Amino acid sequence: MKSIIVAKSLVKKYDDLTAVDSIDFEIAEGEAFGFLGPNGAGKTTTMKMIYCFVPPSSGRLEVAGYDVTRHPRQIKSILGVVPQDDSLDPDLTVIGNLITYSRYYEVPKKIALERSNALLEMMSLSEKRKVVIDDLSGGMKRRLLIARGLINTPKILILDEPTTGLDPQARHMVWSKLRELKESGITIILTTHYMEEAARQCDRLVMMNNGKILELGAPDALVKKHIGQEVFEVDYVDEELFIKIKTALGDNQSIEHYSDRVYIYTRSASETAQRLQHLNLRAMTERKADLEDVFLKLTGRTLIE
Amino acid sequence: MNLNPFSGVSHRAYYVFLRHRDVFIKTITTSLIPPFLDPLFYLLGMGYGLGSMISPIHGMTYVQFIAPALVASVMMTAPFFECTVGTFVRIEYQKTFDAMISTPVSTEDVVTGDIMYGAGRAMLQGTAILIVITAFGLVKSPWAILIVPLCFLLGLVYGSMAMLYTSFIPAINYVDYFFTLIMTPMFIFAGTFFPVAQLPHWAQKAAWFMPLYHTVNITRALNIGDIGAIWGNMLWMLICGLIFYALALWRMRHRLVK
Numbered sequence: 251m252k253s254i255i256v257a258k259s260l261v262k263k264y265d266d267l268t269a270v271d272s273i274d275f276e277i278a279e280g281e282a283f284g285f286l287g288p289n290g291a292g293k294t295t296t297m298k299m300i301y302c303f304v305p306p307s308s309g310r311l312e313v314a315g316y317d318v319t320r321h322p323r324q325i326k327s328i329l330g331v332v333p334q335d336d337s338l339d340p341d342l343t344v345i346g347n348l349i350t351y352s353r354y355y356e357v358p359k360k361i362a363l364e365r366s367n368a369l370l371e372m373m374s375l376s377e378k379r380k381v382v383i384d385d386l387s388g389g390m391k392r393r394l395l396i397a398r399g400l401i402n403t404p405k406i407l408i409l410d411e412p413t414t415g416l417d418p419q420a421r422h423m424v425w426s427k428l429r430e431l432k433e434s435g436i437t438i439i440l441t442t443h444y445m446e447e448a449a450r451q452c453d454r455l456v457m458m459n460n461g462k463i464l465e466l467g468a469p470d471a472l473v474k475k476h477i478g479q480e481v482f483e484v485d486y487v488d489e490e491l492f493i494k495i496k497t498a499l500g501d502n503q504s505i506e507h508y509s510d511r512v513y514i515y516t517r518s519a520s521e522t523a524q525r526l527q528h529l530n531l532r533a534m535t536e537r538k539a540d541l542e543d544v545f546l547k548l549t550g551r552t553l554i555e
Numbered sequence: 556m557n558l559n560p561f562s563g564v565s566h567r568a569y570y571v572f573l574r575h576r577d578v579f580i581k582t583i584t585t586s587l588i589p590p591f592l593d594p595l596f597y598l599l600g601m602g603y604g605l606g607s608m609i610s611p612i613h614g615m616t617y618v619q620f621i622a623p624a625l626v627a628s629v630m631m632t633a634p635f636f637e638c639t640v641g642t643f644v645r646i647e648y649q650k651t652f653d654a655m656i657s658t659p660v661s662t663e664d665v666v667t668g669d670i671m672y673g674a675g676r677a678m679l680q681g682t683a684i685l686i687v688i689t690a691f692g693l694v695k696s697p698w699a700i701l702i703v704p705l706c707f708l709l710g711l712v713y714g715s716m717a718m719l720y721t722s723f724i725p726a727i728n729y730v731d732y733f734f735t736l737i738m739t740p741m742f743i744f745a746g747t748f749f750p751v752a753q754l755p756h757w758a759q760k761a762a763w764f765m766p767l768y769h770t771v772n773i774t775r776a777l778n779i780g781d782i783g784a785i786w787g788n789m790l791w792m793l794i795c796g797l798i799f800y801a802l803a804l805w806r807m808r809h810r811l812v813k
Contacts, residue, residue, distance in 0.1 A: 264813070301657055303653075303656060303657060304812070304813055305812065322659075322661075323659045323661070326657065326658055326659045327658075327659045329657075331657040333650075333653065333654070333657065335650050335653065336650070337649075337650035337651065337653045337654035338654070339574070339578070339649075339651060339654070340649060341578040341581055341582060342577060342578065342581060346577065346581075350573070350574045350577060351654070351658070353570040353573060353574070354567065354570050354655060354658035354659065354660045355658055355659060356567075356570075356659075402658075
């Protein structure tokens with residue numbers, strides 16, 4: 251497992267806040283790696299340091315063996331960036347955006363044209379080739395941003411919140427495209443606050459909160475390590491009812507009480523349901539444990555406020 | 556500590572310029588005509604209208620006197636506008652800058668590309684006005700053709716000045732100060748509409764510090780074929796340009812890379 255990105259004690263401080271508070275991670279070549287955390291966790295800032303958009307305050311960050319503070323151009327030439335904001339050129343057409351962007355990478359004109367057409371095909375945007383950006387939907391713009399991020403056939407593709415604001419259909423389309431890209435050998439790095447996205451797309455991930463890394467590992471492994479297998483949820487639980495539940499299950503039971511909801515972490519949710527039958531609970535859910543539960547356990551808060 | 560004030564600039568500035576050119580062509584109906592009309596109106600109104608009441612200046616009719624100065628003024632106004640409003644919009648609202656910086660293009664490349672584009676606009680508009688005044692028979696020497704490339708070279712100086720200003724402002728309405736406090740006074744007092752000698756002594760000395768004063772001298776001299784007269788003014792513009800360019804790079808780097 252060869253590391254293509256290495257970060258050690260990486261820090262980013264602004265005047266009044268520490269956005270990234272000394273983090274360490276290594277990303278292997280060819281893997282899909284995620285940064286999962288709520289808004290403000292420091293994910294985007296970390297991405298910006300990787301693609302040399304902002305300089306680190308301290309610590310070590312190397313991409314493909316290059317130091318981000320010393321060789322930004324070399325790093326940028328092998329990266330593709332799909333930013334969170336829409337930074338498409340509003341005055342140019344879809345194809346115009348791709349050709350103009352290809353120039354910054356010094357892609358020869360003929361190849362740029364071929365590649366642009368192929369990318370538009372891949373992202374199902376060929377029909378919109380000559381359309382002005384304003385006339386595209388949010389989902390189409392995002393797909394165009396991904397196409398643009400690939401114009402220099404990068405070794406590493408960085409996507410910052412790639413499906414935020416997209417409808418479920420568009421989201422699934424992006425996910426399948428990303429899987430295709432990963433299979434072609436590109437290292438995929440994405441940030442997200444959607445647990446499902448991280449779990450589905452990433453081989454490994456880090457969980458971030460307040461600029462720190464809480465955990466690092468494969469999604470399944472993290473869930474197993476912290477939670478177990480299943481979760482039994484009960485809604486509309488006040489203090490009184492919570493005490494009754496705790497009494498019924500005993501001291502060894504792992505329980506979280508957050509807002510009006512109780513999360514009971516167990517090996518079998520249906521077994522727990524049986525043990526609580528006498529309480530005549532309402533609004534119950536039995537489900538598999540996921541990363542959201544891990545995050546809640548580690549931080550006492552949810553991924554999405 | 557890097558002592559080279561121009562470090563970070565590369566040939567990639569040209570790709571930034573090309574992107575601006577592409578947008579210009581796409582929006583050509585609104586970008587080409589309006590800025591070209593302004594000096595035309597001054598020529599007709601002041602030159603012929605007012606000029607009919609004014610006695611010859613330095614052996615020239617009034618309209619002959621102001622015509623090359625109006626060409627010079629365009630070398631100032633086009634980059635001034637492009638490197639304030641244009642640059643600010645790209646940075647703050649359109650995130651165009653962000654997109655560029657995610658590629659091997661550097662902050663310095665973007666600043667330089669913007670300045671080059673401002674100079675390109677100066678050349679386009681300056682050439683248009685030059686053609687107009689030639690049609691009116693106001694050009695007295697074939698040396699005036701040198702004004703065309705000079706529009707670009709001198710436009711770089713004005714672009715750098717404007718870029719330096721832009722590096723300081725927090726919001727787009729501050730651009731107005733630049734136009735009213737810097738551009739307009741230069742436009743009026745740098746020898747465009749009347750010789751600087753008409754000003755009080757202290758103001759004449761102050762005029763020497765205005766880039767437009769030297770630009771107007773250059774275009775007037777070339778218009779009548781007096782090649783020898785331009786070199787002092789050219790040197791002034793060169794030094795002014797290098798200083799402002801270095802300062803603009805420094806300040807923009809400071810503003811954009813946090």
